[in-house]
Amino acid sequence: MRLRTKKLVLASVAGAALMSACGGSSDDTAGQIGSSFQVSPDEAGVATGTAACPAANTKVADVAIIGGTAPYRVLSPNHQDITFGPAGSTAPTSQGEFVVANRNQQFAVFATGCLEMTVTVMDDLRRVATVTVTAASGSGS
Known part of the structure; x- marks a missing residue:
């Protein structure tokens, strides 16, 4: 016994x-030092198909955060022209900074006007991934 x-x-x-x-x-925060950290897509764009630039808060894309250490901070270089919300949303809920709480989740990116800017995604260990956001008139090419 x-x-x-x-x-x-x-x-x-x-x-x-x-x-x-x-x-x-x-x-979501334990044991992630060695994990890869990236966003997908790393380039996202929208074009109006007309001579006008995209209207205020036009949805560009839902972006997935892959790997890394949660929580994540999504940062806009210009909080007036690039805004954020939860994945699947049709309107932004945050300007300047958006927090994604868990690993392997998504966020929505919105743009106002014609622009090309880089959005920064920072994990809890301060590692950085970026997504280039483009909003254009015409065909976008």
């Missing part, structure tokens, strides 16, 4: 050590 108890204790300790080494199953 004693031998069986020792094996059970050792198995429990080994299992706990493995879980802590990999960061657990649902903790």
Whole structure:
């Protein structure tokens, strides 16, 4: 009986050590130092098809954050012309900065007027990924 108890204790300790080494199953911030960090797409654009520039708060794209360490800060170089919201939204909810709480989630990018700007996405370890946002008149080419 004693031998069986020792094996059970050792198995429990080994299992706990493995879980802590990999960061657990649902903790978005643990164990992500070595993970890759990127956004997809890394270039997103919209064109009006006319001589006019895109209207205020025209949706450009939903952008996925892949890997890295949550939470993420999405930063606009010009909070009047580039705004953000949750993925799938049809109107922006944030100017200047948007927070994405969990790994492998998305955010929406909106543009006002003709522009080409780089949006910065920073993970909790201050690693940076970027997405170039283009809004154009005409065909966009």
